[in-house]
Amino acid sequence: MTYRLAEDQQGWWIAVVAYLDVAATTRVDPRVADVVLHWMTKDFGNAGSRTHEYGLRAKRAVQEAREFLASTVGAKAKDLIFTSGATESNNIALLGLAAYGEESGRRHIITSAIEHKAVIEPLLHLQSRGFEVDFLEPGPSGRISKEAVLERLRPDTLLVSLMHVNNETGVIQPVAELAEELRKTQTYLHVDAAQGYAKVSQDLKAPIDMISISGHKIGAPKGVGALVVRRRGWDKVPLQPIMFGGGQERKLRPGTLPVPLYGALSCDDLRQRVCEWAAARVMREELLTALSRTRFRINGDADHSVPHILNVSFDGQDAERLIVRLKDQVAVATGSACTSASYTPSHVLTAMGLPEEVATNGLRFSWFPSEAASFDAEQLAKTIAEIQAEAL
Structure with missing residues (x-):
C-alpha cells in the first residue's frame, strides 16, 4: 500500500495506513x-x-x-x-x-x-x-x-x-x-x-x-x-x-x-463496536500465515492470549528501524505508548527472561478488524522478508 495523505470530513489531513496499535489507543467512532x-x-x-x-x-x-x-x-x-x-x-x-x-x-x-x-x-x-x-x-x-x-x-x-x-x-x-x-x-x-x-x-x-x-x-x-x-x-x-x-x-x-x-x-x-473477536482471530491467523515467510518468534503464550494483540521479534532486525521501514504500510509500536520514547529493552520482555536482542526488538501488532480494513498481511510479510534478506 502506498503512503498518502487524505482529508477527512472535518478537514484534517490524516495518514492512510493500516492502524495496528489499538493497544495504545483507539479511534472514537x-x-x-x-x-x-x-x-x-x-x-x-x-x-x-x-x-x-x-x-x-x-x-x-x-x-x-x-x-x-x-x-x-x-x-x-x-x-x-x-x-x-x-x-x-x-x-x-x-x-x-x-x-x-x-x-x-x-x-x-x-x-x-x-x-x-x-x-x-x-x-x-x-x-x-x-x-x-x-x-x-x-x-x-x-x-x-x-x-x-x-x-x-x-x-x-x-x-x-x-x-x-x-x-x-x-x-x-x-x-x-x-x-x-x-x-x-x-x-x-x-x-x-x-x-x-x-x-x-x-x-x-x-x-x-x-x-x-x-x-x-x-x-x-x-x-x-x-x-x-x-x-x-x-x-x-x-x-x-x-x-x-x-x-x-x-x-x-x-x-x-x-x-x-x-x-x-x-x-x-x-x-457493539468492541465485539469483534471472531474477526480478530481470523485476522491473527492471516497475519501469522503471511509472516511464515519471514524469520520471527512470538513473544508470550499464544494459548493464553487475546486474539487482537501479537508481539513478535524478527531475526536480525532492530525494531525501531523496522518500524521506520514499515511506516508506509502499518502503524505499529514496540510496546507501551507510555514508554515509547525509551530505547531500552522492554521491561515486560526482559522480565520474561528473553534474550536482550529479543527483548529490545519486540514489535506489537494490535487491532480491531474494523479499524484495519486497509491492512495487507501479505504485502507486510513480503516487505519484512525483503528487509531480512538485505541484512544477510
Whole structure:
C-alpha cells in the first residue's frame, strides 16, 4: 500500500495506513463522538445541579452509565466510581490502601514485574514508604501462575495487584482463578483491566475486589475510565481518598463529573463496536500465515492470549528501524505508548527472561478488524522478508 495523505470530513489531513496499535489507543467512532457532542451542546447541565431540569437530566445520564458499566462486570452501580482512566484508578486503588496497611501492620504487596508503569510506579512509591513489594517474574510464557502468587501470601499481605491482559504481549493472566482463592483470605485483589475490559468480560465477573477500567482502549474518548470497588459481604475495601474537594464519587474522586465522557463510555454504538473477536482471530491467523515467510518468534503464550494483540521479534532486525521501514504500510509500536520514547529493552520482555536482542526488538501488532480494513498481511510479510534478506 502506498503512503498518502487524505482529508477527512472535518478537514484534517490524516495518514492512510493500516492502524495496528489499538493497544495504545483507539479511534472514537463518529457515532460515539455524536453522543459526546450532544451532552456538551444540548444537555450540558452539571450533574451536581439539583434545582433545574438540565442538572437532573445530567444526573440521570450519569446514573444510567454507572449502572450499565457496573453490570458488565457483575457489580452493583454503587460499586463503581468514575475516573479519568485506568492510571488514576490504579493510583486510587493502590495508594488509597496505604493508610489502612500502615495502621493494620499489613505492608506486604504482591505484584508482577510485567505490570504497566501505572501500577509499578505507585507501588515503588509505597515501597519508599516502607511497604515490601514482591515483583514476580513470569518466565518466557509471560503468564504469572496462580500458584506463584499463592506461594508468596503471608499473614501481613495487604494486596495482590495483577493485570488482566498484558499490554505488550496480550497474555491473559489468571485473575479470575486468583480472585476465588483470595476471597478465602484477608488479602485484597486489584486488577488493572485496561486491556481486558469489554474483551475478556467473563473473567472480570469473578469476585475481584478492585478493577481499573480505561475508556480509550475500547473506542471512548481519552480521559475517562472507572474503578470498580466490590464489597466483601458488608465490608468495604478500606480505601482513603488521595485527592480532596467536592466529595463526588463517594469522596474518592472529587471534581465536576464530565457527563459527555460517561455518556460515550456507555453508549450503544460503543458496546457493539468492541465485539469483534471472531474477526480478530481470523485476522491473527492471516497475519501469522503471511509472516511464515519471514524469520520471527512470538513473544508470550499464544494459548493464553487475546486474539487482537501479537508481539513478535524478527531475526536480525532492530525494531525501531523496522518500524521506520514499515511506516508506509502499518502503524505499529514496540510496546507501551507510555514508554515509547525509551530505547531500552522492554521491561515486560526482559522480565520474561528473553534474550536482550529479543527483548529490545519486540514489535506489537494490535487491532480491531474494523479499524484495519486497509491492512495487507501479505504485502507486510513480503516487505519484512525483503528487509531480512538485505541484512544477510
